[in-house]
Structures are given as structure tokens and as C-alpha cells.
Amino acid sequence: MLACGLTSRKESPVNLSIQLAPKHPQGLLLTNPVMTASGTFGYGTEDSHLFDIQKLGAIVCKGTTLEPRDGNPQPRLVETAGGLLNSIGLENIGVTALIKEKAPIWAGWRIPVVVNIAGETVDDYTQLAGRLDGVAGISGLEVNISCPNMKAGGAEFGANPDLAAEVTAAVRKATSLPVLVKLTPNTSDIARVASAVAEAGADAVSLINTLKGMAIDITERKPRLGSITGGLSGPAIKPVALYMVYEVAGAVDIPVVGCGGIATAGDALEFIMAGASAIQVGTASFANPRAPLDVLEGIEQFMEKEGINNLSELVGVARY
Numbered sequence: 001m002l003a004c005g006l007t008s009r010k011e012s013p014v015n016l017s018i019q020l021a022p023k024h025p026q027g028l029l030l031t032n033p034v035m036t037a038s039g040t041f042g043y044g045t046e047d048s049h050l051f052d053i054q055k056l057g058a059i060v061c062k063g064t065t066l067e068p069r070d071g072n073p074q075p076r077l078v079e080t081a082g083g084l085l086n087s088i089g090l091e092n093i094g095v096t097a098l099i100k101e102k103a104p105i106w107a108g109w110r111i112p113v114v115v116n117i118a119g120e121t122v123d124d125y126t127q128l129a130g131r132l133d134g135v136a137g138i139s140g141l142e143v144n145i146s147c148p149n150m151k152a153g154g155a156e157f158g159a160n161p162d163l164a165a166e167v168t169a170a171v172r173k174a175t176s177l178p179v180l181v182k183l184t185p186n187t188s189d190i191a192r193v194a195s196a197v198a199e200a201g202a203d204a205v206s207l208i209n210t211l212k213g214m215a216i217d218i219t220e221r222k223p224r225l226g227s228i229t230g231g232l233s234g235p236a237i238k239p240v241a242l243y244m245v246y247e248v249a250g251a252v253d254i255p256v257v258g259c260g261g262i263a264t265a266g267d268a269l270e271f272i273m274a275g276a277s278a279i280q281v282g283t284a285s286f287a288n289p290r291a292p293l294d295v296l297e298g299i300e301q302f303m304e305k306e307g308i309n310n311l312s313e314l315v316g317v318a319r320y
């Protein structure tokens with residue numbers, strides 16, 4: 001047993017490492033492909049007593065904005081069949097507190113922390129990227145383009161390839177860090193958006209963010225979420241996410257990070273076989289905070305059982 005009651009795990013005989021930013025000068029090397037999904041694992045500091053989170057590939061922190069935000073009115077979480085609707089509204093401590101309070105903790109960790117950033121204008125993203133550049137403890141940015149663009153009538157940045165490319169290019173210019181762009185499923189052609197952001201300088205893409213949805217309380221005769229609509233996540237969205245990862249992996253030549261309803265190693269392996277180089281575990285962590293580690297251990301067991309030495313041998317094997 002290690003200090004804090006964490007059990008040790010024997011060295012894996014299989015090579016799970018993955019380079020998420022092969023075109024970037026410093027790169028973003030993960031010892032394994034399991035990441036946490038933004039907004040579902042806080043700042044990585046909250047669950048560090050439950051298991052050794054540094055065994056994971058990377059932590060992606062809560063969505064971060066220029067100013068602190070209280071988020072949307074309650075209720076903000078509603079369970080649905082096989083899924084979760086949320087309308088958290090990007091509640092977060094803001095970039096100044098993140099740099100002061102969280103980054104110094106991350107600087108002592110051996111795993112990379114990727115900061116998820118969100119804004120209402122292209123300038124918000126540019127400023128955030130500039131503020132986070134060169135901060136010790138931060139290894140990359142994940143640009144959440146599912147946010148409404150307040151200068152263009154509130155449509156999501158990521159719904160439109162040109163706008164998505166504009167945000168990506170602006171962030172690329174403002175930072176020397178590896179840049180992942182997190183795609184929204186709320187668009188008619190996600191592969192086109194992926195190609196546009198790859199062209200604009202993204203080092204990798206992650207997908208999917210939540211699907212727009214709602215639920216109604218028939219007794220009260222009103223929407224269940226305080227802000228009426230929200231984002232659907234969890235097992236209900238897995239087939240949609242998997243399909244989109246398959247489509248995007250066929251359209252870009254940068255690494256793809258799969259996300260959406262992953263709760264088991266089997267789920268994760270489906271995404272990897274569809275073309276994802278890494279995966280993120282989100283909603284599953286609410287029911288089982290150890291889910292990311294369980295997924296990692298299950299991937300290792302699968303590879304050992306199947307006699308696969310390198311994870312890269314599995315990436316995209318189910319593509320036709």
C-alpha cells in the first residue's frame with residue numbers, strides 16, 4: 001500500500017503511450033490514452049484521495065472563462081433514460097484564480113493537465129490563451145467551441161466551419177501550448193468543422209461535447225432544467241459520438257480524442273478502433289469516480305489478453 005491508502009499497480013507490459021500533438025514542437029505525450037472530460041472531474045484535485053489520478057493519461061479541467069462565473073439557475077442536472085442533461089452554465093473560478101491556485105498544484109504532478117477554455121467572443125479566447133501561455137503546470141489547451149457566439153446571434157462557434165477556424169487560428173497565434181479543439185455535435189457536418197480547425201492550426205480535436213436536449217415535468221407543466229434546455233451526455237449519446245469520431249478520423253490527419261458515453265474499457269476500445277488516439281471519460285465519473293482508472297486497467301487487460309504490445313496497433317482497426 002502507498003501513502004493515502006492507494007494501492008500500487010504493477011508496471012504494464014504493454015505500451016499505451018500516445019503523442020497527442022505530433023506536429024507541435026514540444027508535443028503532448030500521454031503515458032496512456034485515458035483522459036478526464038472537462039466539467040466532470042473538477043480541477044483533478046477533488047478526487048485525488050479516491051485513487052491515484054496520476055496514473056491517468058491527462059486531466060482536462062473544468063471549462064475556464066476570463067471572469068469567474070456562478071453558472072445557470074437551478075435545477076442544472078436531470079437524469080434521463082441512459083443519460084444526463086446538464087445546464088451548469090460554465091460555473092468556474094475564472095482564469096486568474098486558476099493560475100494562482102490550481103496551476104501551482106499541477107506543476108508538481110507528473111501527468112499533463114490540459115485547461116479547457118470557453119468564451120463568448122473570439123477575443124475572449126485570445127485573451128485566455130495569452131494568459132495561460134507559459135504558466136507552469138499547464139501542458140495544453142482544449143478550446144470549447146460549443147459556446148454561443150455573442151457577436152453572431154448566439155449560434156455555437158463550433159456549428160460553423162469558418163467561425164470554428166477563426167477561433168482556432170486566434171488561439172493558435174496567442175499560445176505556444178499544444179491546442180486541442182473540442183467539437184460540438186450540434187452541427188450538420190462535424191467532419192467539415194474538424195477539417196477547418198485542423199487547417200487553422202489545431203494539434204488535435206476532441207469530440208463530442210453534449211448534444212442539445214430538454215426534459216419536461218408534466219405535473220408542473222414546465223421544463224425540468226432551470227435554463228429550459230441543456231446538454232445530453234452519458235451512455236445515451238455513445239453511438240452518436242462513436243459515429244462522429246469515425247467520420248472525423250476519416251477527415252483529418254491530426255489525432256482525434258473520443259468522448260461521449262464512455263464508461264467501460266469496451267466503450268473506450270470501440271472509440272480507439274473507430275480512429276481515436278485517446279479517449280475521455282465524463283459522466284461515468286459521477287456514478288463511479290474511479291471509472292477512468294477502471295477503463296485504463298481494462299484496456300491494459302484487453303491488450304495483454306489479445307497479445308497487443310502497442311496501443312497504436314488498435315487505433316482505427318475497425319475502419320472501412
Ligand SMILES: Cc1cc2nc3c(=O)[nH]c(=O)nc-3n(C[C@H](O)[C@H](O)[C@H](O)COP(=O)(O)O)c2cc1C
Pocket residue numbers: 037038039040062063064084086088090116144182208209210232233234235237259260261262280281282283284
Ligand atoms: C456536468 C457537465 C459539465 C460539463 N462541462 C464542460 C465544460 O466546462 N467544457 C466542455 O468542453 N465540456 C463540458 N462538458 C462535456 C463533457 O466534457 C463531455 O464532452 C460530454 O459530457 C460527453 O461525454 P460523457 O458522455 O462521457 O459525459 C460537461 C459535461 C457535463 C455532464
